[in-house]
Amino acid sequence: MNLVNCKGLSKSYGDKKALNQVDITLHAGSPIALVGPNGAGKTTLFSLLCGYIAPSAGEVNLLGHKPGSPELLGRIASLPQDATLDPNLDVLTQLSFFATLQGYSDKNAKAEAMRVLNLVDLASSAKQKPSSLSHGMAKRVAIAQALMGTPELVLLDEPTAGLDPANAKKIRELVKSLSTNTTFIISSHNLDELEKLCDQVLYLEHGQLRQSVSMNESQHDDYITLTMQHCEPSALIEAVLNLADISSIEERQSNQFLIKHNSAEVYGIEIALLNLFKQRNWQYKALLKGRTLEEKLFS
Ligand SMILES: Nc1ncnc2c1ncn2[C@@H]1O[C@H](COP(=O)(O)OP(=O)(O)OP(=O)(O)O)[C@@H](O)[C@H]1O
Numbered sequence: 680m681n682l683v684n685c686k687g688l689s690k691s692y693g694d695k696k697a698l699n700q701v702d703i704t705l706h707a708g709s710p711i712a713l714v715g716p717n718g719a720g721k722t723t724l725f726s727l728l729c730g731y732i733a734p735s736a737g738e739v740n741l742l743g744h745k746p747g748s749p750e751l752l753g754r755i756a757s758l759p760q761d762a763t764l765d766p767n768l769d770v771l772t773q774l775s776f777f778a779t780l781q782g783y784s785d786k787n788a789k790a791e792a793m794r795v796l797n798l799v800d801l802a803s804s805a806k807q808k809p810s811s812l813s814h815g816m817a818k819r820v821a822i823a824q825a826l827m828g829t830p831e832l833v834l835l836d837e838p839t840a841g842l843d844p845a846n847a848k849k850i851r852e853l854v855k856s857l858s859t860n861t862t863f864i865i866s867s868h869n870l871d872e873l874e875k876l877c878d879q880v881l882y883l884e885h886g887q888l889r890q891s892v893s894m895n896e897s898q899h900d901d902y903i904t905l906t907m908q909h910c911e912p913s914a915l916i917e918a919v920l921n922l923a924d925i926s927s928i929e930e931r932q933s934n935q936f937l938i939k940h941n942s943a944e945v946y947g948i949e950i951a952l953l954n955l956f957k958q959r960n961w962q963y964k965a966l967l968k969g970r971t972l973e974e975k976l977f978s
Pocket residue numbers: 692695696697715716717718719720721722723724
């Protein structure tokens with residue numbers, strides 16, 4: 680059964696078309712990214728998937744059910760972009776309350792609340808009120824709430840926005856570690872982060888699904904992305920073009936080059952590049968098989 684199925688999904692606010700005829704089929708597995716510029720329709724799509732709003736046209740199904748169906752209780756969860764905590768209740772009390780709403784007994788609700796707080800490394804803050812939490816801690820509590828009951832599908836709207844790099848890394852590691860049992864759909868503007876985490880990337884623009892990119896394809900395509908410490912671009916380009924099986928090389932950003940080759944044996948190209956750097960005493964920073972997500976989406 681498909682995890683998510685959208686067919687001709689559209690949503691208008693007045694005469695503003697926020698989503699326009701979107702078809703999406705998603706399967707359970709590795710995290711899936713949802714990207715797109717401000718106003719592209721990402722939050723609208725999440726809200727439709729969660730059943731917070733109804734479509735203007737088209738269909739949406741999750742695990743074979745309409746959003747908001749009782750059959751989905753405890754099986755899907757979401758972290759809204761603007762999730763807020765109740766300022767009057769300590770963290771444990773409010774998470775326990777949400778667990779009872781999911782059907783847990785009082786005793787089990789507390790245990791489940793502590794389990795998810797442990798997952799986000801905040802068990803020691805269980806008795807704190809939201810006002811005494813930092814922004815990053817409050818975000819982790821909201822993520823803990825989404826993880827209650829080990830749902831099959833979790834929608835995270837900008838889960839690491841505003842977090843410092845260490846906290847953002849913790850969230851990424853958590854998502855990775857839970858991905859065996861839960862499929863995450865993550866909306867974010869941080870392409871580097873999504874590249875590390877996700878196998879599939881959906882690109883929305885002006886309410887339409889423009890691209891669906893598989894990150895695994897990078898293992899099989901004919902590109903290498905080369906980042907140098909610093910170099911003389913023209914000398915590098917000339918030297919690389921003289922190597923066997925190179926079709927083209929372009930400087931795409933400062934010190935970053937996209938190499939297209941026509942060899943089935945990418946290791947041969949990599950070894951030739953490393954030999955060249957050794958001969959010329961050039962320092963490289965990174966050799967990436969394939970193209971970056973940014974290149975795939977915007978070139
Ligand atoms: N409640 C609403 N009433 C009217 N227009 C809305 C409403 N919610 C969203 N829109 C409009 O729908 C479009 C899509 O908005 P949405 O919030 O889904 O985009 P987004 O991709 O999540 O943007 P961002 O990256 O800025 O969060 C925008 O043009 C927005 O102004």
